[in-house]
Amino acid sequence: MxxxxxxxxxxxxxxxxxxxxxxxxxxxxxxxxxxxxxxxxxxxxxxxxxxxxxxxxxxxxxxxxxxxxxxxxxxxxxxxxxxxxxxxxxxxxxxxxxxxxxxxxxxxxxxxxxxxxxxxxxxxxxxxxxxxxxxxxxxxxxxxxxxxxxxxxxxxxxxxxxxxxxxxxxxxxxxxxxxxxDGGVPELIEKARAVLVAEAKTIQAMKEGRWDRSFIDALEARCNN
Known part of the structure; x- marks a missing residue:
């Protein structure tokens, strides 16, 4: 069988x-x-x-x-x-x-x-x-x-x-x-919410013409080191 x-x-x-x-x-x-x-x-x-x-x-x-x-x-x-x-x-x-x-x-x-x-x-x-x-x-x-x-x-x-x-x-x-x-889902959710808050602030700054772009210099400097 x-x-x-x-x-x-x-x-x-x-x-x-x-x-x-x-x-x-x-x-x-x-x-x-x-x-x-x-x-x-x-x-x-x-x-x-x-x-x-x-x-x-x-x-x-x-x-x-x-x-x-x-x-x-x-x-x-x-x-x-x-x-x-x-x-x-x-x-x-x-x-x-x-x-x-x-x-x-x-x-x-x-x-x-x-x-x-x-x-x-x-x-x-x-x-x-x-x-x-x-x-x-x-x-x-x-x-x-x-x-x-x-x-x-x-x-x-x-x-x-x-x-x-x-x-x-x-x-x-x-x-x-x-x-x-078991991958820390509640913490992941809170971090994702924080990303959305930060993005909303960035968009508002762009609309008002006050977006701080100095972080680009810091990124380039880091890559050059």
Whole structure:
């Protein structure tokens, strides 16, 4: 008797406290990134949805699938709770779409915060008409296979960024970040808020013609040493 299993499944990690997610949704990704050494985040994944007023933030449910196959995605939806972000490592392949308009719409109806696919999607016109967050590497008209194999709730890599089950996935039109739940999130939120306050002061100074540019001399001097 064969012991082959098309899918390897693990339980979902505990969800991030709602208060933290609510705070993150009020912050632009750039303000968070500036306080994470500017070295964390996806490269090459793009938002395909209509821009919304708030940042996407949710608990990661992860999946690793064969390129262009969505059996893992279909099963992983059962592991998602309202407010989760489904993150799929499809190897960055663009030959066949992992999902399209129907399956991203279904994800929105069960309350997901968003979907991230390191692979291809299709039905882009439908997806762009909705504010439901969908990120992907690219687009193709060719549909998915449904054969597996795949894994659910394992560490994955999307756009060069490692995402573990239970990480906080944050995204806006600039891209995506994954933040460990034990990564000092309350402190990160306060630092990001401070960035916004400082930026508002800078913009006001620019409007009034009193922006102090002396810091440029200090930067150049530092680089010359």
């Amino acid at each position: 064969s012991t082959y299993k098309a899918l390897r499944k693990n339980p979902s990690a505990p969800q991030v406290p709602a208060a933290l997610l609510a705070a993150l949704r009020e912050l632009p990704l750039a303000a968070l990134s500036d306080n994470m050494h500017r070295s964390i985040g996806t490269v090459g994944l793009h938002p395909y949805h209509k821009p919304g007023e708030r940042t996407m933030a949710g608990t990661a449910v992860t999946a690793r699938s064969r390129a262009g196959d969505n059996l893992t995605y279909l099963r992983a939806l059962e592991f998602c709770r309202p407010g989760d972000v489904l993150v799929v490592d499809a190897g960055g392949d663009l030959c066949n779409a992992v999902v399209g308009g129907i399956l991203t719409f279904y994800a929105s109806t069960i309350g997901l915060a968003g979907v991230v696919i390191d692979g291809a999607i299709r039905d882009v016109a439908e997806i762009r008409a909705s504010e439901f967050p969908v990120y992907a590497r690219g687009v193709t008209h060719r549909g998915p296979y449904k054969d597996g194999p795949g894994e659910i709730n394992v560490p994955v890599t999307v756009g060069g960024m490692v995402v573990n089950p239970g990480d906080i996935v944050v995204g806006d039109q600039d891209g995506l970040l994954a933040i460990p739940q």
